[in-house]
Amino acid sequence: MYAVIETGGKQYRVNKGDIIRVEKLTADVGSKVDFDRVLLVGEGDKVKVGTPLVDGAKVTGTVVEQDRHRKIVVFKMKRRKNYRKKQGHRQNYTGIRIEKISG
Numbered sequence: 001m002y003a004v005i006e007t008g009g010k011q012y013r014v015n016k017g018d019i020i021r022v023e024k025l026t027a028d029v030g031s032k033v034d035f036d037r038v039l040l041v042g043e044g045d046k047v048k049v050g051t052p053l054v055d056g057a058k059v060t061g062t063v064v065e066q067d068r069h070r071k072i073v074v075f076k077m078k079r080r081k082n083y084r085k086k087q088g089h090r091q092n093y094t095g096i097r098i099e100k101i102s103g
Contacts, residue, residue: 001015001016001041001042001043001101002014002015002041002042002043002101003038003039003040003041003042003057003059003101003103004038004039004040005035005037005038005039005059006035006037006039007022007023007025007035007037008022008023009023010022010023011039014059014098014101015098015101016098016099016100016101017097017098018097018098019064019095019096019097019098020061020095020096020098021069021093021094021095021096022093022094022096023092023093023094024066024092024093024094025063025094025096027063027094028063029063029064029065029066030062030063031062031063032060032061032062032063032099033060033061033062033063033096034058034059034060034061035058035059035060035061036053036057036058037053038050038053038054038057038058038059038103039052039053039054040054041054041057041101041103048103054103056102056103057101057102057103058102058103059098059100059101059102060098060099060100060101060102061096061097061098061099062096062097062099063094063095063096064095064096064097065094065095066092066093066094066095067092067093067095068090068091068092068093069090069091069092069093070090071088071089071090072088072089072090073086073087073088074086074087074088074089075087
């Protein structure tokens with residue numbers, strides 16, 4: 001069984017047992033997280049598509065980590081103007097293990 005959930009303005013296709021990295025959530029490591037914004041639930045040939053959400057569907061997960069992604073380099077330059085700007089960025093994320101898909 002799989003589902004498509006929405007969190008943090010992004011959509012994720014999840015299966016039971018998957019570990020996904022979503023935008024930072026305010027939850028402690030080991031706590032349960034419920035996603036009620038489920039856009040699609042499928043199992044084999046049977047697929048339920050929401051308009052826009054599937055009624056009664058819920059995805060439950062456990063927080064496994066709170067960490068930061070690798071650093072990315074943001075480099076800006078204007079040619080012939082002697083303008084260069086180098087900046088780094090690390091985005092916070094929450095790692096979640098999907099425990100149950102109901103719906």
